[in-house]
Amino acid sequence: MNFAKKGGVSIVIYYNNNQIKTQVRLSADWAIFPSEEFLKKLTILIGKANINLVF
16 A cells, blocks of 8 residues: 655654754655555554644
8 A cells, every 4th residue: 555655745854852852854755745544654653743744
């Protein structure tokens, strides 16, 4: 099942714990068009509070 198609939405990972805070912008090779199923699976994996979509 294809949860996300390669595309134009950039992915930025924000990491924060008590000792360090950083962000990593993934290359264009990682850009996707996320499907509803992808977003549901991501929500289960990391929780809704940890997902922020900005278009």
